[in-house]
Amino acid sequence: MYTLFIDTHLWDIIIILLKDGKVVNKEEVINKKNNSEYIFPSIIKVIDKVKLDEIIVVNGPGSFTGVRLGVTIAKTFAYTLNIPIKVITSLEVMEITYDNPKVAFSDNNGYYLANFTNKDNIEYKYITEDEFDLLKDKDEYITKYEIDIEKVYEFLKDRKAINPHEANPIYVKKIGVEIDKKSN
Secondary structure, three states: OOEEEEEOOOOOOEEEEEOOOEEEEEEOOOOOOOOHHHHHHHHHHHOOOOOOEEEEEEEOOOHHHHHHHHHHHHHHHHHHHHHOOOEHHHHHHHHHOOOOEEEEEOOOEEEEEEEEOOOOOOEEEEHHHHHHHOOOOOOOOOOOOOOOOHHHHHHHOOOOOHHHHHHOOOOOOOOOOHHHHHHH
16 A cells, blocks of 8 residues: 655655555655745655555644645645545654654744643644743753654554545644734
C-alpha cells in the first residue's frame, strides 16, 4: 500500500512516499518563497508513476497560506484519484515523534503550542514570544519540529479516513484582518 504524506504547514515542503509504512522516497524544499511553484514538481518526483492508495496531510496549525496549499492539493489528489485521506495536525506530529505531550514551534513571531497531557481536552494556541518566555513550564515543551513518519503512519493506521471535502485547515493564529476588526 502506497501512502503520500504532505506537510506544508510553515515555509518548508515535505513530501514523503511510504510503502506499507516504510519510507521509499522523500523530497524536502526548505524555506523557499512561492512554495506553490515547488510542490507539484516535488510530488511528481516522489510518486514517480506509483499508484497511490491513500494520502496523509498536515492540516495546520501554521502558516495560513502554507496550510491551505497542502490541504487543497491533498484534497484534490484524494478526490480525483478516489482514495482515502487522513489529516493530522503539525502539533500531533510533534507529540507522536517525540512522545512528549507538550509541544510548540515558532513561526519567528510567536509559538503554536499544545499540551496533549489530557487527550480529552487538547487546545491549540498561538502565543507571542514574550508570552512563551513567561510560561512556567516552558522548558517542558519540545520546540523543534521533526517528523518520525513511521511512528506517525503507525499512529494513523487505525484513524478513519475522511471525505476529501471534510479535510479542512486548522487555523489558530488570527490574521491581520481579524485583529484589525477587533480594534475598530
